Amino acid sequence: MNTEDTGKLVLRVALGLLILLHGIFKLQHGVGAIAGMLTGHGLPGVFAYGVYVGEVVAPALMIAGFYTRIAALVVAINMIVALALAHANELFALNAMGGSAIELQAMFLFAAVAVALLGAGRFSVGGLHGRFN
Numbered sequence: 686m687n688t689e690d691t692g693k694l695v696l697r698v699a700l701g702l703l704i705l706l707h708g709i710f711k712l713q714h715g716v717g718a719i720a721g722m723l724t725g726h727g728l729p730g731v732f733a734y735g736v737y738v739g740e741v742v743a744p745a746l747m748i749a750g751f752y753t754r755i756a757a758l759v760v761a762i763n764m765i766v767a768l769a770l771a772h773a774n775e776l777f778a779l780n781a782m783g784g785s786a787i788e789l790q791a792m793f794l795f796a797a798v799a800v801a802l803l804g805a806g807r808f809s810v811g812g813l814h815g816r817f818n
Contacts, residue, residue, distance in 0.1 A: 689806065690806035690807040690808055691806075691808070692806075693800075693803050693804065693805060693806030693808075694750075694805075694806055694808045694809075696796060696799065696800055696803070697747045697748065697750065697753060697757070697800045697805060697806075698747075698748050699796075700744070700747065700757075700760070700793065700796045700797060700800060701744040701745070701747035701748035702744070702748065703793070704739075704740055704743075704744040704760055704763075704793060705740065705741065705744040705745065705748070707740050708736070708737065708739075708740030708741035708744060709741070711736055711737065711740060711741075712737070712741065716733040716734060716736055716737075717733075719733040719736055719770070720732075720733035722770045722771060723770065726770060735763075736763065738759060738763075739759050739760055739762065739763025739766075740760075740763060742756075742759075743756040743757070743759040743760050743763070744756070744760065747760070747800060747805075749809065749810045750805035750806070750808065750809020750810050750811050750818055751805075751809065751810040751811050751818065752811070752818065753800060753804055753805035753809065753811065753818045754800075754801050754804055754805075754818065757797045757798070757800035757801035758797070758801045760793070760797040760800075761794055761797035761798050761801060764790055764793050764794035764797060765794065767790060768787060768790055768794070772786070772787050772790055775787050804818055805818040
């Protein structure tokens with residue numbers, strides 16, 4: 686039994702679902718806080734709507750295994766922006782348990798990079814050998 690494709694499925698679905706939950710929250714509550722952070726950094730607040738691509742569209746594509754590599758790159762970029770805007774002061778900080786203060790964000794970022802490198806695998810809408818899957 687080849688477990689490589691099963692491992693890819695588990696990784697991309699877990700990452701996709703966990704990021705999608707953040708996107709669903711933003712769909713329900715808006716992106717005003719993100720727009721505020723952007724304008725605080727001298728960027729247009731309208732860029733906040735990009736979070737819907739990074740936390741709703743891209744995770745849904747990853748879960749389905751359709752354009753998985755591109756979707757994972759979008760998630761990785763979304764996480765880099767989140768780290769820069771909301772967590773820059775925590776990059777080298779430790780939490781109360783001695784772990785990194787950004788361990789969740791870092792795990793999302795590096796899992797997205799791993800999915801981008803690995804692709805979707807056989808268990809995906811994209812099938813066996815899709816170029817972007």
